[in-house]
Amino acid sequence: MARWAPGASERLQRAAMQLFAEDGFEATTVAGIAGRAGVTERTFFRHFTDKREVLFAGEELLQQVFVEAIADAPAGESVAGPLVAALDAGGRALQEARGRDYARARNEIIMANEQLRERELLKLAKLAQAVTAALVARGVAHVSAGLAGELAVLVFRTAFDRWIAPGETRDLVALQREGFAAISDLTRAKT
Amino acid sequence: MARWAPGASERLQRAAMQLFAEDGFEATTVAGIAGRAGVTERTFFRHFTDKREVLFAGEELLQQVFVEAIADAPAGESVAGPLVAALDAGGRALQEARGRDYARARNEIIMANEQLRERELLKLAKLAQAVTAALVARGVAHVSAGLAGELAVLVFRTAFDRWIAPGETRDLVALQREGFAAISDLTRAKT
Numbered sequence: 001m002a003r004w005a006p007g008a009s010e011r012l013q014r015a016a017m018q019l020f021a022e023d024g025f026e027a028t029t030v031a032g033i034a035g036r037a038g039v040t041e042r043t044f045f046r047h048f049t050d051k052r053e054v055l056f057a058g059e060e061l062l063q064q065v066f067v068e069a070i071a072d073a074p075a076g077e078s079v080a081g082p083l084v085a086a087l088d089a090g091g092r093a094l095q096e097a098r099g100r101d102y103a104r105a106r107n108e109i110i111m112a113n114e115q116l117r118e119r120e121l122l123k124l125a126k127l128a129q130a131v132t133a134a135l136v137a138r139g140v141a142h143v144s145a146g147l148a149g150e151l152a153v154l155v156f157r158t159a160f161d162r163w164i165a166p167g168e169t170r171d172l173v174a175l176q177r178e179g180f181a182a183i184s185d186l187t188r189a190k191t
Numbered sequence: 192m193a194r195w196a197p198g199a200s201e202r203l204q205r206a207a208m209q210l211f212a213e214d215g216f217e218a219t220t221v222a223g224i225a226g227r228a229g230v231t232e233r234t235f236f237r238h239f240t241d242k243r244e245v246l247f248a249g250e251e252l253l254q255q256v257f258v259e260a261i262a263d264a265p266a267g268e269s270v271a272g273p274l275v276a277a278l279d280a281g282g283r284a285l286q287e288a289r290g291r292d293y294a295r296a297r298n299e300i301i302m303a304n305e306q307l308r309e310r311e312l313l314k315l316a317k318l319a320q321a322v323t324a325a326l327v328a329r330g331v332a333h334v335s336a337g338l339a340g341e342l343a344v345l346v347f348r349t350a351f352d353r354w355i356a357p358g359e360t361r362d363l364v365a366l367q368r369e370g371f372a373a374i375s376d377l378t379r380a381k382t
Binding site: 078079080081083114118121143144146147148150151154158162178179180182183184185186187188189 | 269270271272274305309312334335337338339341342345349353369370371373374375376377378379380
């Protein structure tokens with residue numbers, strides 16, 4: 001996957017992250033972000049709808065990575081194959097595009113603001129729906145596909161939380177694989 | 192499990208549900224609820240902190256049912272045993288205490304109000320934590336117990352949504368079992 005948004009867009013994102021961290025999300029203005037990035041407000045609005053969307057710029061790209069991995073997974077009877085492929089691809093993309101330090105800084109900003117927390121939940125709900133739709137397109141039954149979408153988000157979210165925890169050094173992809181395997185184990189009558 | 196809140200408390204809940212449905216959650220007042228139930232406002236506040244909490248009166252009881260079922264499950268190596276026992280007990284309790292029509296009416300009120308949707312998410316997050324804590328108390332490793340708590344809520348929530356769907360006649364417990372089995376299947380390499 002290509003790196004997220006080069007040029008002015010990337011400068012704006014960096015400036016926004018700095019200001020959110022320094023002054024808080026609420027006190028930061030679009031004018032302030034544009035000023036710090038050395039561009040006009042008009043340039044800001046060519047790239048983002050508002051300051052909140054700066055934090056969600058990678059959303060559609062991430063969704064796309066999940067969906068494409070499911071579409072590209074080899075044909076077979078199992079749902080686990082495409083599901084793990086999607087998690088691997090999504091985890092890898094997130095890790096490579098922004099890295100753990102960015103994820104930590106972003107998470108701190110999100111968690112401090114109720115409106116942002118809701119927006120983050122909406123992002124995850126959309127990701128679940130996208131995974132479900134991609135599986136339905138492969139012929140997976142609706143109920144299973146729905147559960148698989150929710151499960152993908154559960155595995156992603158819990159692995160992400162571990163990945164950004166202080167002192168954690170393991171890979172996001174490895175943490176997701178561990179989570180997926182743990183769920184597989186704990187849904188079996190005998191482990 | 193005993194039926195939820197008899198007497199004045201039950202009358203207040205019934206009155207509140209009627210008014211929420213008739214006038215909307217926001218337009219309903221505590222005075223209006225108390226009046227409809229034929230009690231004083233003071234009586235209302237002996238039973239509930241505010242009008243919102245009327246909709247969450249069964250929360251702790253439901254959590255307790257899950258936790259007790261885990262504690263009472265026979266000793267064994269599997270996590271699936273206590274987890275399914277908790278879901279069965281919780282689903283049964285919910286079904287018997289209030290029933291599907293109440294659940295449908297409540298859900299409609301919750302979904303129409305952002306503040307209530309958040310409160311509902313908090314309730315589910317607390318339920319996940321309670322399940323996790325109950326499993327940790329049985330000696331389940333922290334990561335597995337955390338995932339199991341989230342999984343229990345996923346199964347409960349998705350089965351609940353199916354249970355209250357128009358025209359659905361199946362049991363909540365049966366729908367949960369089906370969801371749990373589907374997740375077990377879709378986390379296996381071969382289904």
